[in-house]
Amino acid sequence: GDSVTQMEGPVTLSEEAFLTINCTYTATGYPSLFWYVQYPGEGLQLLLKATKADDKGSNKGFEATYRKETTSFHLEKGSVQVSDSAVYFCALRPGGGADGLTFGKGTHLIIQP
Amino acid sequence: GAGVSQSPSNKVTEKGKDVELRCDPISGHTALYWYRQSLGQGLEFLIYFQGNSAPDKSGLPSDRFSAERTGGSVSTLTIQRTQQEDSAVYLCASSLGVGGNEQFFGPGTRLTVL
Secondary structure (H helix, E strand, O other), X not given: OOEEEEOOOOEEEEOOOOEEEOEEEEXXXXXXXXXEEEOOOOOEEEEEXXXXXOOEEEEOOEEEEOEOOOOEOOXXXXXXXXXXXXXXXXXXXXXXXXXXXXXXXXEEEEEEO | OOOOEXXXXXXXXXXXXXXXXXXXXXXXXOEEEEEEEEOOOEEEEEEEEEOOEEEEOOOOOOOXXXXXXXXXXXXXXEEXXXXXHHOEEEEEEEEOOOOOOOXXXXXXXXXXXX
């Protein structure tokens, strides 16, 4: 079946550091890919998405590119802030009409001032 | 507020009891989803509704789990004869329709089975 693998962390960085959170997936067909974020005490929110190969999703300074050849959707940000501390989830929605999301286990990101 | 709401926010029950969890989607959202978030398994898809129909029940872990949706709005997830392994946060999400539409998540119901 479909699956998503991401580094679990915690990942601890200093403010203004460069961030990469790796995400790879296994899926049949042509899935859509997502990054969701869960800030402390809040619900899951969509951060960005990409629906086809080579698409780049971006939001709030974060970017991820849908790489079909490496089945990856790594999340990057050039300069992180303390307010980016959260849990980040990579997810896919299968192609072919199925609609439930398959999530990775989440990466806990801690940004220190 | 206009977001997805869930009740109760916390539920503690004894093993063997039945529980009902409720989800109120965003008004006008025709698709509704249930997920479970637990320490061991992460976030798992359970079931989704398009209107009142459930095209995909593949994620329901056992026949003790069932869900319904009435009037294309409120949904209830029922767990019968709860077990300790059912302890988790149950999340509901809704979207304008199936397909690529963004899923908006509620705050979840934390279920603890003693």
